[in-house]
Structure formats: C-alpha cells, structure tokens
Amino acid sequence: MRKITYDQAANEAIQEEFRKNPRSVHMSTDLAADLAEEFGTDRIRVTPIAENSLVGAAIGLAGSGFRAVVNLRMATFGFVALDQMMNHAAKITYMFGGQAKFPILIRMTVGAGFSGAAEHSISPYSMFMNVPGLKILLPTTPYDVKGLLKTALGDPNPVISFEPFMLGRTETEVPEKEYFIPFGKAAVRRRGTDVTVVALGRMAHEALEAAAEVEGKISVEVIDPRTLVPLDRDSILRSVRKTGRLVVVDEACRTCSAASEIVALATSDRPTFARLRAAPAQVCGLDVPIPFSPPMEKFVIPDRAKILRAIRGAMRRPST
Amino acid sequence: MRKITYDQAANEAIQEEFRKNPRSVHMSTDLAADLAEEFGTDRIRVTPIAENSLVGAAIGLAGSGFRAVVNLRMATFGFVALDQMMNHAAKITYMFGGQAKFPILIRMTVGAGFSGAAEHSISPYSMFMNVPGLKILLPTTPYDVKGLLKTALGDPNPVISFEPFMLGRTETEVPEKEYFIPFGKAAVRRRGTDVTVVALGRMAHEALEAAAEVEGKISVEVIDPRTLVPLDRDSILRSVRKTGRLVVVDEACRTCSAASEIVALATSDRPTFARLRAAPAQVCGLDVPIPFSPPMEKFVIPDRAKILRAIRGAMRRPST
Amino acid sequence: MQSDDKVLIELYTTMLTIRRFEERLVREVFAGNIPGFVHSYIGQEAIAAGVCRHLTKRDRIVSHHRGHGHCIAKGADLKRMMAEIYGKKTGYCKGKGGSMHIADFSVGMLGADGIVGAGLPISTGAAFAAQLEGRGDVAAVFFGDGACNEGEFHEALNLAGIWKLPLLFVCENNQYGVNTPAAYAMAAGEISRIPKAHNIPCRVVFGNDVEEVHRVAGSAVAGIRKGGGPFFLECRTYRWHKHFLSQGLEDLRPAAELEEWKRKCPVASFEKKLRGRGVLSPAKIRTIDDRILRRVEEAHAFALRSPYPQPQDALQDIYST
C-alpha cells in the first residue's frame, strides 16, 4: 500500500470531502496551495491574522448552511480565538435549542519537542473537554487523521482536531480506497493482560515502544483513544477491569489534564475500581510552561523511559 | 463582630492594600466608584470594553513595576482575554527566566443559579489550572475573600480570583483587624471520620448543609480548598486516608474539572489509594452548557440532594 | 392608500409592536416574573424597524444582547419569543436561551448573543455565505457603541472590506456601554471614522427617525445587493431603561439627558408625523395599537400557559444529529 505523511493524509481528507460538498469553505492565514488550486480562492481563503474572527466567520457560515474548515496552525495561536470557540461554537447549538446545525472543523497543532518554547508548544485539549458542545479529535497516525477528519467533515457539529506537530511528517500506509473512522472508538494498539496504558497523541507511539521493550516480561495493552470527545469509556474501562492496572500517558501538563480525567473516570467507576490492583499512574508533562532549551524541554515531557518506569511501578505495587 | 458581604469584603481588601501601595492600579469596564473616590481616576480606571487589552495592559504595568488589578466581571467575558492570561500572564515570568515579577490580580465571577444561561454562568477554573504559572483562588466566604485577596495583593505573581456570583451578597462576620489567608491552605469546614467531601466554590455551602443533614448518622468531613493553585494536597490526602471515602463536589462541568483532578490526585497517591474503601465519587455540573430555564438549570448543577445521594452512596459501597 | 403609505404604516406597526412587547416585559421583569437578564430595546425601535424592512427572509441578521427589536422586525413570532423569555418549552430555544439568546433561523435571524462584539465576526460568515450563494442576499449585524471598542469590531470591518462582503454594519450608538460614555471610551470621537479608515462607506443617521434610517438603509442595502461590498450605518439613539432591567443596577446617566431623549421618542414622533400628513388617523392608530396589544397579550398568555421544559430536557441539543 502507498505511504503518505500525516499532513498529506489530512489534506486528502479535506480534498475528498470538499469535492463532494460545494458548500464547504476553508480559511487559514497561510495559503493552502493545493486546495486553492483545486477548489479556487472563493472557497479556499487566505485570511488576515485575526483568528478569533476566522472562527466567528466559520460559525456564521455554518449557521448559514455551509461547512467551514479553519486551520489555526498552532494551538496557542488559537488562544486569541477561544471566545469564539468556547462561548459560541460550543454553545450555539444548545443555546438556540438545536434549531440550526453548525458543521465546523477547526484544526490546530499541539505538542512540544522542537524547541518551540512556551508559546508554541502547548497541548491544551483538556480545556476544550471541559466545555461541552465540542467534539475533540487527537489523531496519531496518517491513517487515523484521514479517517477521523473525513468523519468530522460529515458531522453537523463543531469539531476540533488537535494534531501533534511532531507527527506531521511521519509516514504510514494509507489506503487509496475511501474510509471513515467513527468518533468514540479507541484503537487498541497492542493487546496485553498485565497493565493498561492509555496514551494520548504523540505518546501513543512512545507507549508502543515502551511496551515492545518489556515484551515477554510485562504484557502491556496500549489504548489510543483517538477522540477525546466522545471518549471511548467502555474500551478503557473494559481493559482496566481486565488488567487491574492503569497508566495514562499525556504530553499535556498534568493538572486538570485529559489524563487526570481518564484516571478519575476509571477510579470512580465502581466495578473498575473494585478490580484495580494498584494505584493508577499518570505520566504527564510537568506542570511548567514548556522551556526552550532542549535538555529542559526533554525533561518536562514524557518519553519512553518515563513510561517504562510507570509500567514497572504499576507492576511492583502491591495489590490492595 | 460586624457582618459584611462577600463583595464588600473583596472591596475592603483592595482598599487596604491600595492604601499601602501607591504603585497599584485598578481597571474595569464598570466604574469602581468607591475606589475611584478614594484613590482617584489616575489609579482607578474605567476602561473601554476590550478585556484582552486590559489584561495585556496589566502585564505591561506589572512588568514596569506596578501592581495591576483587573476586574473582568463574569468569567465568560474573560474568554476574550484568554490569550493574554494563558499565553502571556501565565508564561512570562518563566519565559523570561524570572528576570521580572508580574504582580497581577484578575477577578472574575463564576457559577450558575440565576438563569444567566450558557454565556453568563460558566465555572472555567480547571482550564486555568491546566496552564502552569497562574495562582488560582476560589474564595467561598466574605472572610476568605478578603484574606485571600489581601494575600494576592502582596504576591509577586499573576493571581486569578474566581468568585461565585451567587455569593456576592452573602454576609458573614469579618474582623476589622487586618488579616491574611495564605495560599494552599484548605479550610476544613467540618470534621468527620466516615467520608471526605471536598467541595469547591458555592458547593462548599451546599456540602455543609448536606453534612449537617446526616449528622449523627454519617460523620462527614468537609474540605474547602479555597485555593486551587496551589492546592492543599496534603489536607485532602490526609483526610481521605482517614475516612477512606471521597466525594468531590464542583459546580463546573465534570469532564476535566478540578473535581476530576482531585479524584485523580487521591487515587494515584499510593498510600491514599491503599486506604480507599469505596470508589471516589464526583458530584459535578452535568456536561452541558448551562440552560436558561430554571427547571433545567437546577437539574444540571449540583445541590444538597445530589451531594447527599453521593455521600450515602459512598457509605453503601462495599469496601474493596 | 399609496404604496409609500403602506410602508410607513408597516414601519410604524413594527416599531409599536416592539414598544408594546418591551413595555409588557418591563412590567413583568420588575414584578419579578422573568428569570435572568433582560435588556430593553425601548428608545431604539426605529433602527430595527427601518433596517429590517429592507431585508427578506433569505437575508440574515446577527443581533446582540439587546435583541428583541431585531427579532420582531425580522419577523419572529411574538409567542415563541415571549415563551423563550419566560423559559418555556414552547420558546424559540425550548427555554435553553432566554432573552439574550433568541434566534429564529427560519426568518434569517441568526441569534442574539451575550458576549459584546462577538456577533460581528459571526456576521462576516453569514455575509460570506451570501456572497458564495450569489443570489444578491445580504447580511446585517446590529451592535452597540461599546462593542466598537472590542478588537472583533476592527477584525470584522477588515474582513468585510478585503472580501467585499455583502454586509450591512448597523451600529446602534446609544452613547453608553452600561454606564460608560462612548465619548470617554472611544478615541476616534466619531465611530464612523473607523469604518471609513477601512474604506467602508459610511453614513451617520438620527436613529430615532425611522424614515431616515429606512431611507439610508434602503440605498445601502440596494448597493450591497449589487455587489458594492459592505456599508456602515451609524444610528444615533438612546435607551430609555437601565442597561438591563433590574432594581439593583445603577443608572449613572444624567437624568436630564434621558428626559431630553424621551422627548425625541422614535414612536411618538413618527406617529405625530403620520398624523400630520394624514397617513394615520387617531382611530386607525387606535386600531393598530389594539391589535398589537392583543398580540402581545396573546403572546404573554401563550408563554404563561406553556409548560416549562422537563429537567431532563437539559440533556438534549448539546449536539445536532
């Protein structure tokens, strides 16, 4: 099968869906050159640097029967647009009693690892999870990003896709044939029986490597939720009930992270709690702004070694 | 002792500290009339409706050796200022290697209960907790708001005070004598041995009433963290280790809430986990935008009855 | 009756409908019968009426926190509005929105909004949609003087300008944002300097004169429909009530100023004109008013007898399906 990059796969999803739906529009501060070539500059607009207004315009387009895609690039650039995303896009369907649909896709890159420093490396998905009304994607492979974005482009709701910056150029096999990936279905990346590792975003790859490293000694199940809202609670809980051990890996800062949510979810579920054999562990970004200099940056974000430590720790802990 | 309202107590804190420090400035889109009368309109400024810039101006003032206070009123109005709060105020001390101090106090009201609907009722503190570099207050009584704001007004860092709208006119005794409340010290509002209830914001009051209702039957310990960053982990963990049962009550939407964080904190702490006798429970706002109409609004936010149910549930659950 | 007269009577009727609807609300709010925050449109009726008379159902408008007038002028149903304001299940938003969030997409009313300035970018999207549809439809956005100090004002003007969007900006300059005077809060002095700087054509009108609003809006909308790009209409006006209807809230505006503007009542002054010109007789006015009062009473009765939503209804409509 052909291999394409994560970024190419995302682009293909948009191309395919834009071909089907002439009432779809794309906005970004950078030229989306190949989209513009195919669909023309009426539908593919370069915009001024005014992110809050782009998202606002997307809402107005959507409320007028169009589908709007906004590429905000880095998540922190989107911080100037949080009002339109959180006060409006998230609430407008509900506030108006469901009388209109708001099919909007907003894309942003997340994550550290390239010395982007504090203003260019954030992973803020949990704050969006706290605002009901948005669907939230965190695709981790070229295959997934294409399938999830294609689903997003058929969804009648605001969807935010958080795409790890560091994965943009990674390549895997992606079929030419059309496919969709449903929201709320986690990918069990590796089956195991001793410990459940739920790994988000780029950490899904690190977790798989860690799992491979203890192959034969510890049987690790690696779950990549793929979408955070809706979250595939069932797959996570089922796995934890089986293994009795939970490690959640997330590049974002730990406090009030998606990882904390997953731990809370598992532990406050009575049958799951009853089967827990060890305290759950979080391997998260440290609670500091991302520092610029490589040794410090490396220190604050999780990696394979830290994941391994947590897996081994979970195994060592005596059952309660 | 004299009684004053929550709002008056907050105001007194500012007055007292502004008397001490002539290099302190207050900005708000509404006139802060009594402050303006005492300190003059040079230091107490009415501003245009441009929240992002007010917070930006506060950062510039702080970086120039002033102390800046911004009253944004409702938290959702502050959503247009999230860029300055999260990308700048939170990170600027760190990004610049600590070479300057940024003494800023930002005040916002939070919470539902007055048919303000989705855009006027949010409780977004958890999203700020996910952004390291801010200190976060959630004062629940006139006494506390005064003491905490006075501490904030001596702190060399950006502090955000989330003040439950519904508490603004509640009255309690507040001493005339000067006092300060340190950050990171929870208030144990009621001692108990059967179950720990950590209750945030307005829910601290509901939880106390619930605890009183089961007095003699269930011995409930009620903890009000008062500050979310820093969070008094020790008091919470100590209590949970003692009671073996945890109920966290938070008006905010459940997913990725401060309540989820507290559950994750307690369960991922090994000795605390070992002493848990029941799955922890969260009594939170439902994951919906706040609806306008009273019957629906009442349904989505926690109240005494829901807290009682959770307390009883925690007692009923068989130990693991 | 000349066709011109018909338009004038319609304008009058729309204004009076807004007035009576709002008067009813004022009474109910102060009697404690209505939950939440209600921002009264009384004093500004000529603007919604004069502008919306030029819009079809396909033209889309975006409103702000003071939005009842825009709903009525755009053709929304009084019953469902009143029911929404009361938080009833039969309301436009099934009780989920309330006064500040009434929308009627079926008549092109894309919603009121409680965040100052936020409607401006949203309206650029509605105008963008009309541009892509290419049927000569337009969008209009209503906002206050206070909203002009939010950055979104600048961004929306710029976006509309560079893309030549079919968008009518309608600034309802009632000279205050809550208690802060525009004269204090705005360096430009004249709001219209800003759109002009963005090369957007601009007219300032006396917003209490419905004929003037109607005339200028008419040529503006016609120009926009022909592809002329955005237009900016600043309407000078005044609100009669406090920022929102509440015992607690202070009104710091000079009492004499309010009295002066009450003498410039958009409804009474237009009524006087129409009577002077013989377009409306006192009897005819009585008939119109009676009919409006009856409709408002019906709306009110409808709201009162409508059921509240079930608590569990709160779990619906988070997402569209």
Place this chain on the structure above:
Amino acid sequence: MQSDDKVLIELYTTMLTIRRFEERLVREVFAGNIPGFVHSYIGQEAIAAGVCRHLTKRDRIVSHHRGHGHCIAKGADLKRMMAEIYGKKTGYCKGKGGSMHIADFSVGMLGADGIVGAGLPISTGAAFAAQLEGRGDVAAVFFGDGACNEGEFHEALNLAGIWKLPLLFVCENNQYGVNTPAAYAMAAGEISRIPKAHNIPCRVVFGNDVEEVHRVAGSAVAGIRKGGGPFFLECRTYRWHKHFLSQGLEDLRPAAELEEWKRKCPVASFEKKLRGRGVLSPAKIRTIDDRILRRVEEAHAFALRSPYPQPQDALQDIYST
C-alpha cells in the same frame, strides 16, 4: 567630529551590529546548530536603530517575534542574547525563552513575544506606567503589518488614545505576514489610516533610511515626552530572509521584489552616504566592522562554551518569590 556625526556613527554602528549578529545566526541556523524558530531582522535594521537612539534605559520597549534588532538597539548584551538563542544557562532567560522570547528588563527591553499582536496591549501598560510615574518617560512598541489585522491593534490604539498614553507605535511594514501580502490582508490600504481614525498623529517614513526614521522618531518622542500622547510611526521596509530561517519553509514573495529591496539595503545605503559626506572613511568603517565582528564572535564563543541548563532547572522560575 561634530556631535551630529557622532550620532550618525552610532546609528551606523547599531545597524551594522544587528546585521553582523543576524548574519552569524543565519549561518548557524542553516548549519542546524540552533534549536527552534529564528526570525531574522536583516533588512529592517534602520528602524530599531533609528527609534531606539532616542530612548533611555528608563524608556520601555515591547518587541515581537522578530526581536533581535530591538534588543541590540536598546542596549542588550550580545553575549547573553546569543547564549539565549543557543539555549544556554547564561542566556537572558536561562535558556527558557530562546530567540522569540529575549528580554532585558535592566535596559527597558520588556521582551519579544511569539503571539502576533500580543505586544500591543502589553505596551499600553508600559506606557500607562510611565504616565503614572510622571518623569517624562515613554514606551515604544514594535510590530509588523500582519499584527495590524489582529483586534488587539485596534484596542491598543484606542486605549492609548483615550488615556493619552506616552506610547510610540512603530509599525514595521515589511509588506508581508509570512507569505500573505499586506495589500491583500488589509482593507485600509494604508495602515496609517487606522491610527489617524483614532485621532493618533501619524507619520509614514521610508524605513530603510535610518536618518529619516531617526529624525521623525526624534520629534515624535519629544512630543510624547512633553505629554502629547501617543504617536504612530509606520516604517516601510522589507525582510531579506524567509519568514523564519528554515529549509522547509517556502518563500512565495516575488524574487524581483526581494532583489529590488536588497538594492535599498539600509546599511549599505547609509554607509555610502556617510562615506560621501566624509563622516566615515573606508578605514574607519573597517575598524568599526572589525570591532563588531569581534564582538559577535565573542558572543558566539561565549554561547558555545556556556553550559546548557540542567534538566531540573526547568522547575525554576514558574513563579517569582
């Protein structure tokens, strides 16, 4: 040597220092030796040099993502800058900030910033502080043409206007935001129309002519110091490199345009003038250049030999104590 000449030589020296510093960086970045994003100031040196020559250490500046020139012109230390850009512990921010976040509060450089437009409101606070201090100090803020489309631009102009803040707005109009032409992205056509609409006095200068920048900035700063309120200086210029220094990034600007602007090199053209007027001889230029090159080399060597921060240093400086 006349005192005028002294100023001219200083301006020249500042510009050449920026140029040499940036040239060194370009080499190092493309050799893969520097982490993160580096935005080169080459081509715009006259602006930082001409403006900052009028500022004392008590005057505060706020910069943007393309900030090295402002740091150097405001008197920051090359060694600590270079060390920061390399992520070393001896850097201005102890390696926590990198190229985009250099600050030196001791010389009134309040920091570069990576979020487009965000420095504008921050600078209003710095100017507000100067106003309250009442010593005749000023603040200056540097920003690009692209930043003028963010709402914060509008808000900062307005705030500075209504409060008559001692603030010099310096727009470095290099005609593009990444690859998007200002001519496309801006409805106003001329940026200066916007501050004028806010009643802020405004001058447009050729930003590659350091004497012109220096002269106009001088009278602007003098006026601000006397309490005249904000002033807006638009400097027309061009950047010589890609948006940031990276193999991967495309530069979609016309090659001929870049060539044309390279012929308008601010450093070379000024050098030619000074030689023509006899202010600088070739030998003197050589001496100046040699000294600068040596300083840059020293800075570079300092950066290289400085230690990296310890990983655990990441846990420091989250809060001040």
